Amino acid sequence: MDLEEIQTVWSEMSDQLEQQKKLTNELIMKMTQERYSTKFDKITFYETIGAVICFLAAIYFLVNINKLDTWYLLACGIFTIAFLILLPVLTLGLLGRIKRMNIVKNSYKETIVGYTKAKTQLLLIQRVGIYLSFILVFTCLPVFSKIMNNKDLFLQTKIWLIYLPIMAIFLFFFSRWGYKCYKNITNSAENILKELET
Amino acid sequence: MGKEESFTGIIKENEGVIFKITTIYTRNEQDQKDLYQEIVYQLWKSFDSFRNESKISTWMYRVALNTAINQLNKGKKHSNTTGIDQVVLRQTENYDTEFENRLKIVYQHIHQLNILEKGLILLLLEGRKYQEISEITGLSETNVGTRISRIKQKLKSRIIKN
Numbered sequence: 001m002d003l004e005e006i007q008t009v010w011s012e013m014s015d016q017l018e019q020q021k022k023l024t025n026e027l028i029m030k031m032t033q034e035r036y037s038t039k040f041d042k043i044t045f046y047e048t049i050g051a052v053i054c055f056l057a058a059i060y061f062l063v064n065i066n067k068l069d070t071w072y073l074l075a076c077g078i079f080t081i082a083f084l085i086l087l088p089v090l091t092l093g094l095l096g097r098i099k100r101m102n103i104v105k106n107s108y109k110e111t112i113v114g115y116t117k118a119k120t121q122l123l124l125i126q127r128v129g130i131y132l133s134f135i136l137v138f139t140c141l142p143v144f145s146k147i148m149n150n151k152d153l154f155l156q157t158k159i160w161l162i163y164l165p166i167m168a169i170f171l172f173f174f175s176r177w178g179y180k181c182y183k184n185i186t187n188s189a190e191n192i193l194k195e196l197e198t
Numbered sequence: 199m200g201k202e203e204s205f206t207g208i209i210k211e212n213e214g215v216i217f218k219i220t221t222i223y224t225r226n227e228q229d230q231k232d233l234y235q236e237i238v239y240q241l242w243k244s245f246d247s248f249r250n251e252s253k254i255s256t257w258m259y260r261v262a263l264n265t266a267i268n269q270l271n272k273g274k275k276h277s278n279t280t281g282i283d284q285v286v287l288r289q290t291e292n293y294d295t296e297f298e299n300r301l302k303i304v305y306q307h308i309h310q311l312n313i314l315e316k317g318l319i320l321l322l323l324e325g326r327k328y329q330e331i332s333e334i335t336g337l338s339e340t341n342v343g344t345r346i347s348r349i350k351q352k353l354k355s356r357i358i359k360n
Contacts, residue, residue, distance in 0.1 A: 107336025
């Protein structure tokens with residue numbers, strides 16, 4: 001099949017579609033008035049729910065920060081609070097940027113560039129988030145334990161002897177897999193951007 | 199003629215075009231339906247701004263293609279191979295299996311192109327002139343020509359390989 005044949009098949013399909021028209025005025029107007037739940041809205045919804053949970057946890061830690069009475073617990077507390085606030089804000093900001101793209105004024109090229117850049121940044125944040133969340137597991141557990149039970153987990157070496165190796169193995173495999181996925185997607189995104197810039 | 203009346207008229211006239219765009223940018227029936235609805239929704243939203251512009255087709259292709267890009271891979275995984283069967287063409291009483299197979303091959307070739315190339319080949323197959331393709335895509339006319347020749351080469355080499 002060569003390009004000419006592709007064109008022939010395409011125009012034959014176009015003719016057939018012309019004869020198969022199905023839309024009614026009611027159906028069209030229903031589509032314009034009823035915002036169908038798109039996947040993008042679903043993602044934003046879940047991200048928002050996640051962000052609310054993170055913010056509530058951050059507020060809880062903030063309110064109880066005076067209970068963290070050593071420098072290392074305080075450092076863990078600050079990292080946990082920063083993580084719980086910054087990451088959702090950055091993710092929601094980028095999702096908002098994708099959503100706000102002007103699809104009427106922007107050309108196809110501008111949309112592709114905008115979308116690809118936002119997508120790459122979103123993936124970067126997600127990837128950084130994966131790595132940081134491992135640190136979060138180490139930091140939020142002692143903070144939580146101190147605030148809830150007034151126990152300093154750093155003084156209980158047994159827990160860390162079991163906990164640390166398990167987390168290290170998990171981190172090793174998970175980050176390798178995450179990096180591979182990320183690399184594949186960003187490579188193709190970079191190729192498109194490069195192509196558009198030439 | 200009222201706003202709703204002229205809008206529904208335009209959509210009815212171009213429902214096949216929207217269908218073809220949704221087929222190119224999606225891999226399964228559900229995604230295709232979602233995209234179709236989103237395109238109509240976005241066209242309606244931008245209908246007022248279009249009224250002052252000259253060409254319906256330029257406005258429509260631009261909004262539809264941009265919406266398709268915006269809807270791409272919204273965080274979900276989809277199959278790379280299935281789906282085409284269900285979305286190739288709405289079946290008619292005179293269902294032609296041979297034509298359907300040829301159409302599947304056409305879509306397979308188009309699906310292998312990147313997002314920019316997909317848009318360009320679609321506009322080319324739709325019979326749009328380079329000038330209009332340039333207006334829709336934001337590429338210069340010369341650039342459109344160069345890229346289309348590259349796509350032709352790409353398709354040719356793939357077709358020969360197969």
